[in-house]
Amino acid sequence: MKIFSKISMFVFLAILFLSCNTSSTQKKNNDDQKPNIIFYLADDQDVYDYGCYGNEKVNTSAVDLLAEEGMRFTNAFTAQAICAPSRSQIFTGQYPLKNGCFANHTATKPDIKSVTEHMKSLGYEVVLAGKSHVKPNSVYQWDKEWEPVPKENVPREYIPLDSIENYFKTAKKPFCMFITSKYPHGKYFDVKNLNAEDLKFYPFNAHKKSDKAYVKSRAGYYRSIAEDNTQLENVLKFVDTHLDKNTLFIYSADHGVSGKFTVKDIGLRVPFVARWPEVIKAGSTSNQLIHYTDVLPTFLEVAGGKTTQDMDGKSMLPLLKGKDDEINTYVYGVRTNQNILNSEIFPSRMIRDKRFKYIRNFNSIEVVDKNLTGKPNVDFFIKRGAEKFKNEPFEELYDVENDPFEEKNLAQNPELQAVKEQMKQDLFVWMKAQGDILDDSVGNMPIITPKGKKGFKLDQDTPRRKIPDSLKDTLKKDDYIVIEHW
Incomplete structure (x- = not known):
């Protein structure tokens, strides 16, 4: 009996040792791995229409939570308040005039290396989940691409949530994923029982407070923002369930709808919130000027690479790590x-x-x-x-x-x-x-x-x-x- 007890104790201690050693090795391996990178992009949403940017009347609880858990940027910009040119900057690190996509629905120059080629060379899978709006395919060669999916009783297609969750569960190598929503871009929800007091007005739209058609459209826009918030909540749940803390998550919106096609700040200034546990200080704010052309250079440095000379942007990694360095004098x-x-x-x-x-x-x-x-x-x-x-x-x-x-x-x-x-x-x-x-x-x-x-x-x-x-x-x-x- 004593022998059995000793054997049992030995087996227990051996299992405990192996378990601790395995856990320690696993943690070390995770620390050594390159981080996963996820960029969530909303469509046509003013920077002023977020709780964390001062609008208490709109439901952006998921973005607000990201800001509490990470860093909120107050001076983030795109160079063009229009869909395709704005996205082209994120994917190439170049301004629209240089990359060629400076009019909507136009293509990036065919000889440019985009995020797909750059990140693949650093060992990443590069994935697009949702709206594309960029071309040609020869420049944007995604490892995986899932188009938006139909959904009943909503005005726009949804991001492919099932594909996203399954990918998080099964990914075998570091990845860079762009989740590109079709919300809150119109067509908006048809909202009944309208009340202008439920909306927040600013100097650029205060004169429309009594315009019934505008108020109806704005109410539908707020409802579409809430729908995108639901999508983002699902994505964050998947991230927190299936991925480890070594995941950089960025949220933004491609440009403001109220300043679309202009060079006013209501079109060009964008929300930009980043979360990276154990790297980015929770609840922090950066007032430095950053730009969509800085996104790809940042991803390259995060992945262990370097910005190339043809890129206009600079890495903002020092900001994410808590430094208050100037990234851009001008945008x-x-x-x-x-x-x-x-x-x-x-x-x-x-x-x-x-x-x-x-x-x-x-x-x-x-x-x-x-x-x-x-x-x-x-x-x-x-x-x-x-x-x-x-x-x-x-x-x-x-x-x-x-x-x-x-x-x-x-x-x-x-x-x-x-x-x-x-x-x-x-x-x-x-x-x-x-x-x-x-x-x-x-x-x-x-x-x-x-x-x-x-x-x-x-x-x-x-x-x-x-x-x-x-x-x-x-x-x-x-x-x-x-x-x-x-």
Whole structure:
């Protein structure tokens, strides 16, 4: 009996030792592994419409929880308030002018290496789950790609939750996954029993508080935000159940819907929240300027690689680790206005630091006469674009630190002329480096068109704009700059 007891005790101690040793080895292996990276991207949601960014009337509890558990960025930007160009920056580390996708529905240049090639070379699987909106396939070669899935009684398709959870359960190597939601992008929910008091209004939309159609649309938008919150809650549950703490999770939204197609902060400033247990300090905030072009360089450094020279962005990993280093002195913005349903000739460029922001509207009504070509059919469209945005001046300068909604244009303020001139010159240097079709001269007003028949041509109707019959199909190939990789 004593012998049996001793044997039992020996077996128990051996099992305990092996268990502890295995646990210790497993923990060590996890520490040595490259982290999994997940980037969740919402679609068309203002940065102002989150609890953690100051809107107590909208349900974003999942994002708010991420902010409590990680880091919230207050100065995060995209360069273009439109779907495809915004996403192209995340995936390439390059601004839209350089990567080629600077008009909606256009393609990235075919010779560019994207996140798929870069991260694969570092041993990662690269996965897209949801909305794509980028092309060509030769640039974006996902290891796995799951399209949005139909769901009853909702206005938009859902992210592929089943595929995402199953992948988390079975992944055999480190992965970089982009979960790209179709929410809260319209079509919105049809909300009954509307009450404007249930919504939060800002300087840019306060005048619409009594507009019943706007309030109805806004209520549907809030409901769509709540639906995306449900999707995100599910994803976070999967992460916390199936993945270890060595997982970097980032949430953002591709641009603001209230400033879509503009270079205003209501379009270009984006929510950006990062959680990485044991790396990112919980409940922390960064006020440093970051940009979507910084995402891929950050992922490369996290994965053990390096940023390549052709990328515009810089790694923000020091910020995630708690340092308050300056990542960008400036961020930049682009407005095209062509190749959309409301297509007009009204391009703009923007440069911004933490305090000041300079905008040039190249086809402002102030300078439109200098942009005319002498060709009546071309000049009709140049004038039409200027008149469409006749209230937007040639130059804009804002103190965004004290005027966050850009209500007071300081471009003519004599005390700020030195600031304006410096930012203007720095903007032109950047534009030249980007290979911009615009330059610092007045009178250069290019019209762009796709190489083939795809895209919106200025001399044809779209569902939202009509062209006089006498001017339809009057623009010739040599009137345009043809975008070869469209």
